[in-house]
Amino acid sequence: MTVFLIAWQMAVSAGWVNEFFLPGPVRVFGQMASMVADGSLFIHIGVSLARVAGGFAIAVLVALPLGMAIGLWRPVFHLVDPWIELVRPIPPIAWIPLAILWLGLGETSKVAIIAYGAFFPIALNTLAGLRGVQRVHIWAALSLGASQRQIFWNVVMRTALPGIVVGLRLGAGMAFVVLVAAELILANAGLGFLIQEGRNQLMTEQIMVGIVTIGILGYFINKGLLWLESRWIPYRESVHATR
């Protein structure tokens, strides 16, 4: 990482790269520092995070139960699956014009699109997780005297958990991607907006600040999710070690 930063700065200082197109790390971090100092960076971060969190939360609340329902009950699958397969190929961004029309230019439209983007990875991975339930595990539970409810929580959900966690991680990733896209197009605050404003005002280093901040944020969020995963699925290591 340090080597990269040094090389980057050298390229700029030596004049190989036009500073307008790619400002050196010194200027980018300088800009960042001043935005941290006056608090503006945190406002943008806060706004973006709030949208991502809101959209993601909605997606989880809808996609998780729906994915489970589809996996557990055939009739639900037959009812819902065609719709999912029809809508899934439509990228979130394509819905933006309609979202603006139906939900206005405020937060609702952005959060809705983010939720849409996170919905599919969560639902489909939850479904995949459920599909992995093994008959021998259910049989074992039955012969040990477990009730249907106990089997659901101790066998079915536990089998599905790794899949669900993958879905959550992918969903969070999608939520972020959609957030930036949505903010680029219709926002007055937030990291995506920062990038767009930087572009409009020809302040490349502001664009870079937006990009770098998004990268850092995404990195920490992913790290957080991986930590959660290691706590919920501590046996994962051992599973990979054998089969």
Added chain:
Amino acid sequence: MTEKIRVSGLDMRFESERLERTVTALEGIDLCVAAGEFICLLGPSGCGKTTLLNLIAGFLQPTQGTIIANGSAVTGPGPERGVVFQEYGLYPWFTVSQNIAFGPRMRGASRAEQEEIVRHYVSLVHLGGFEQHYPGELSGGMKQRVSIARALANRPDILLMDEPFGALDAMTRETMQEELLRIWDAEKRTCVFVTHSINEAIYLADRIVILSARPGRIKDVVRIDLPRLRERASSEFFELYRNVDLILREELARLRAGPDVVEDAGAG
């Protein structure tokens, strides 16, 4: 001697709609197992021994006939019939302790009771020190011990075992057989053990129920009167091996003669 399991007039047919075929897995099975008895179901591949075990366990419903276990008819799986599976069936998300405590926990045992039970069975199967390990961190033999401990921890009246040592190497297998007898001796339960190994059956069983294949019928029942622990290399052992082997060879010869011959023979 009380009767623990009674199988009467059992038929098991599997229908395949796709292939428009009916496979008769078992036909006319009549079997009695006394309390505390250790019997082996022995036979070539496809003779229905696992199917019979699964029927006794209650995972499958017979096409015809009845199974009475512990005085009541078998309608489904239940904790009085513990099962040890060939593939172990251990829960990878639970530790050894949690796997063993599973049955008691589901049935409402208190924390203290669970801990006591786990302690007892972990030491019984010689897995002290591995309580916090996950199944993925254990060898095959160890996994099977956990599997046995988990089944026993629920205090079933009947223990059903489906080729539990099939996936183990020969040495581990012999060790596990001795271990199993030691464990069984400590807590005498009625045991139905499925195997395709003559040696294993003679070493372990009070009686060997030999099944024929296609359709699965009881071909013979051989009583083993040798006291345990049996000498694998004794002349009595070899004698028994010869007898059982002869019976099985007859079966294999019949099968090799061709499926058509078998179906027409009918009155086997």
